[in-house]
Amino acid sequence: MNPYxxxxxxxxxxxxxxxxxxxxxxxxxxxxxxxxxxxxxVAFYCLSISLITIPLGTAYAIxxxxxxxxxxxxxxxxxxxxxxxxxxxxxxxxxxxxxILKLAAGVSH
Numbered sequence: 001m002n003p004y005x006x007x008x009x010x011x012x013x014x015x016x017x018x019x020x021x022x023x024x025x026x027x028x029x030x031x032x033x034x035x036x037x038x039x040x041x042v043a044f045y046c047l048s049i050s051l052i053t054i055p056l057g058t059a060y061a062i063x064x065x066x067x068x069x070x071x072x073x074x075x076x077x078x079x080x081x082x083x084x085x086x087x088x089x090x091x092x093x094x095x096x097x098x099x100i101l102k103l104a105a106g107v108s109h
Contacts, residue, residue: 003053010046011063013039015070022079058101065098 017039024032050059069091075081 003050006046007050007054007059007062010043010050011067011070013046014043014063014067015039015074017043018067018071019074019078022075061098061101065094069094 017036020032020035020039023029024036027033027036047059047063072087072091076083076087
């Protein structure tokens with residue numbers, strides 16, 4: 001399987017696990033807590049598989065940047081958190097940074 005497919009699964013799993021943290025009530029609710037453990041477990045496993053091929057800095061930047069942006073969107077859409085100009089600017093900067101790091105990874109020295 002393509003290493004970027006593993007990275008995509010890692011991102012989606014991490015977003016799921018992080019979203020479950022919100023409803024786990026400090027790990028007091030059983031099923032959301034299990035969701036956190038499974039989501040994060042799959043995320044780190046798939047991230048580790050992607051790191052066999054993808055450079056660490058590139059993979060981590062993509063994983064954390066896109067994961068942060070998607071988690072923020074889940075917060076806005078699912079949990080009705082505020083979405084304002086500063087949050088939009090922050091997400092644009094995160095995604096822009098990920099794109100620049102991905103482009104830089106393609107340049108060999």
